[in-house]
Amino acid sequence: MEQSNAPKPARPARKPHQGGRVTMATVGRMAGVSQVTVSRALSDPHKVSADTLKRIQEAIRATGFVPNAIAGALASNKSLLISALVPAITNVVYSSLLHGFSKKMREHGYQIMLSETGFDPAEEEATLAAHLSRRPDGVLLTGVRHSPDVRRMLLGARVPVVEIWDITDTPIDCCVGFSHPDAGRAVAEFATASGYRKAACVLAGDERAQRRRQAFTDRFTELNGTEVVQINHPEGPATLARGRGALRELIDKHGFTEGVIYCSSDLQAHGVLIEARKSGIRVPEQLAVIGFGDQEFAAHTDPALTTVHVNGEKLGLSAANALLARFRGEEDLASVIDVGFEVIRRESA
Amino acid sequence: MEQSNAPKPARPARKPHQGGRVTMATVGRMAGVSQVTVSRALSDPHKVSADTLKRIQEAIRATGFVPNAIAGALASNKSLLISALVPAITNVVYSSLLHGFSKKMREHGYQIMLSETGFDPAEEEATLAAHLSRRPDGVLLTGVRHSPDVRRMLLGARVPVVEIWDITDTPIDCCVGFSHPDAGRAVAEFATASGYRKAACVLAGDERAQRRRQAFTDRFTELNGTEVVQINHPEGPATLARGRGALRELIDKHGFTEGVIYCSSDLQAHGVLIEARKSGIRVPEQLAVIGFGDQEFAAHTDPALTTVHVNGEKLGLSAANALLARFRGEEDLASVIDVGFEVIRRESA
DNA sequence: TTGAAAGCGCTAACAC
DNA sequence: GTGTTAGCGCTTTCAA
Numbered sequence A, B: 001m002e003q004s005n006a007p008k009p010a011r012p013a014r015k016p017h018q019g020g021r022v023t024m025a026t027v028g029r030m031a032g033v034s035q036v037t038v039s040r041a042l043s044d045p046h047k048v049s050a051d052t053l054k055r056i057q058e059a060i061r062a063t064g065f066v067p068n069a070i071a072g073a074l075a076s077n078k079s080l081l082i083s084a085l086v087p088a089i090t091n092v093v094y095s096s097l098l099h100g101f102s103k104k105m106r107e108h109g110y111q112i113m114l115s116e117t118g119f120d121p122a123e124e125e126a127t128l129a130a131h132l133s134r135r136p137d138g139v140l141l142t143g144v145r146h147s148p149d150v151r152r153m154l155l156g157a158r159v160p161v162v163e164i165w166d167i168t169d170t171p172i173d174c175c176v177g178f179s180h181p182d183a184g185r186a187v188a189e190f191a192t193a194s195g196y197r198k199a200a201c202v203l204a205g206d207e208r209a210q211r212r213r214q215a216f217t218d219r220f221t222e223l224n225g226t227e228v229v230q231i232n233h234p235e236g237p238a239t240l241a242r243g244r245g246a247l248r249e250l251i252d253k254h255g256f257t258e259g260v261i262y263c264s265s266d267l268q269a270h271g272v273l274i275e276a277r278k279s280g281i282r283v284p285e286q287l288a289v290i291g292f293g294d295q296e297f298a299a300h301t302d303p304a305l306t307t308v309h310v311n312g313e314k315l316g317l318s319a320a321n322a323l324l325a326r327f328r329g330e331e332d333l334a335s336v337i338d339v340g341f342e343v344i345r346r347e348s349a
Numbered sequence C: 001t002t003g004a005a006a007g008c009g010c011t012a013a014c015a016c
Numbered sequence D: 001g002t003g004t005t006a007g008c009g010c011t012t013t014c015a016a
Helices: A024-031 A035-043 A050-063 A069-076 A092-107 A121-133 A148-157 A180-193 A207-224 A240-254 A266-278 A296-300 A312-327 B024-031 B035-043 B050-063 B069-076 B092-107 B121-133 B148-157 B180-193 B207-224 B240-254 B266-278 B296-300 B312-327
Strands: A081-086 A111-116 A138-142 A161-164 A174-177 A199-204 A228-233 A259-263 A287-290 A307-309 A336-338 A342-344 B081-086 B111-116 B138-142 B161-164 B174-177 B199-204 B228-233 B259-263 B287-290 B307-309 B336-338 B342-344
Touching: A024 A035, A024 A050, A035 A050, A069 B069, A081 A092, A081 A121, A092 A111, A092 A312, A092 B111, A111 A121, A111 B092, A121 A138, A121 A148, A138 A148, A138 A312, A161 A312, A174 A312, A180 A207, A180 A259, A180 A287, A180 A307, A180 A342, A199 A207, A199 A240, A199 A266, A207 A228, A228 A240, A240 A259, A240 A266, A240 B296, A259 A266, A266 A287, A266 A296, A266 B296, A296 B240, A296 B266, B024 B035, B024 B050, B035 B050, B081 B092, B081 B121, B092 B111, B092 B312, B111 B121, B121 B138, B121 B148, B138 B148, B138 B312, B161 B312, B174 B312, B180 B207, B180 B259, B180 B287, B180 B307, B180 B342, B199 B207, B199 B240, B199 B266, B207 B228, B228 B240, B240 B259, B240 B266, B259 B266, B266 B287, B266 B296
Parallel strands: A081 A111, A081 A138, A138 A161, A161 A174, A174 A336, A199 A228, A199 A259, A259 A287, B081 B111, B081 B138, B138 B161, B161 B174, B174 B336, B199 B228, B199 B259, B259 B287
Antiparallel strands: A111 B111, A307 A342, B307 B342
16 A cells, blocks of 8 residues: 555645636646746736747637736735825815826826725724725825824835825825915915905815915914904815805805905805805905815806916826835935915906 | 655745735734634634634734735635726716715725726726726726727626616616716707797717707707707816807807707806806896706806706715625616606706 | 746635 | 635746
């Protein structure tokens, strides 16, 4: 009887997946080469002889082979996935950022895993955890204020991170954005220089809008010695309806009928414009209006909206470049990229 | 000398990854159990004794273990990833769909891999191929017109697919949307019933907008026996600026100064409204305006915009439910879900 | 230029 | 309740 220190005949511990899946092995068999050669043909075609390459390509076509990036990711420890967290994709500010960002990343073979956080830190944390388990090669976060757990998770994952739409001296890894307080102050100075001595703020939105408002208010008061009237809707999105309501409130409750109104978004500013027109208030003669964001429509309202321009698509692109540079392992990377902003004078102020 | 038909001592064919990565094995070692038990503790906690469970959870906390979903996906053949392709995320129509869709999917543990196709079939094809290599568990496509290659790839991947924002009798798998021609006809009938005998179409956008326009035109002509004036900007996005320009063109080149103007989007309709006001044209007395989409602002323009409402978030939710039902392997699944639309009469027509 | 072997970190299947 | 084994489909390494 044969000695049996040879390896035991393997017991099938597991049924194979449902039949028919085409793998590199299948393709290789068809082309008369091994599985590795197929892998090489795909990742480094010039490391394979022209003849085999052709046979492999034919086999791929014939079988309809689609490489399994999951297996590739596991083996190479590169997922080619980028995790992107934004507060709300229905907000054009963020979706246009993403547009520029993902375009660039896609060109380099990365796909975007996208989630909304709804301005909620707890949601951000939970979503980030879910994303990190998918082992993204990079992470895009909106804003620079994050929970300690978010920072900890990110640091632990040793993954490049870019925070956008704001800047700070202490980014997790790097940030691309602009100073919101600076923007608020710039508007206050612009308004003052334009001769307005009274002001109101119309706010709806996130913590960044709050900081713009605060800086505007402080600076305007400092320059003009007058209080700034505040209309705040911190909860929920900035909408045209809220802009209209805000002007009503300003007029009816605050008797605010002259001066400048600084809105936290173009959409609200547009609402103010509409309500002003409806109420027979002339803009900018009686009331001036300044928006924020310079969305497409801002140049085409009547009167055209004076606002603050930020190049969202370029910002998204810079963010992508920051990540890509990190993937390349470049040294001396900037950790704070300030893309700035610009006050655009049109007709409304 | 010992006989050597025993397996050869393994030669390290590959260096291990950089040190320090925490795996289930690490956690198990720390908790005094095997790796599988850790796996079970995570996926089926009640299959593990309370005591071990506690030790495992402690070990997880202590090590900062984050499960590797890539490895899980490879082993289980489930990626928990959904591929979503939309024409443009900066268009609120699509982003609000996505909002509802991804919310629901996320609740069930799925993450969204998102790409834009820019209304370009070739782009859609290339992006889909990239997505499919990531082995998504489901695919969301916008529209029902896709290249043969797209259909072939999808069928070959044997993955549930939901096509949204349009319907057809021959979906790849299933579709959730509404009939665009029906919507166009409904507007024609609404306009006719409202007493308008002359009409113009202002169009910018995709093939679906084209079909609405065509149906509107045919039906309006059929009912009123009058030609419908056409302003077409098939390339590029629908914008406020284009709406304004369209009205100028209608007035200056076509002498169109009475009747109803049907726009392919609310944004353009809003542009028409603004231009009309600026030109001293009364709406709806002289010119009536109808939009499409019922975006948030539509109810708050002045005059308020008459438009066609489609519940985008609900549509996204239905799409998610359709996929989830397929994941559950339910039988007798509807392959065409018509969510309908509604003409909303406000002040502009 | 090609191939063999090992292993990425997990889940499925089965035995105890 | 827990462990053992095999394997998911690739990439990496080394040898030829």
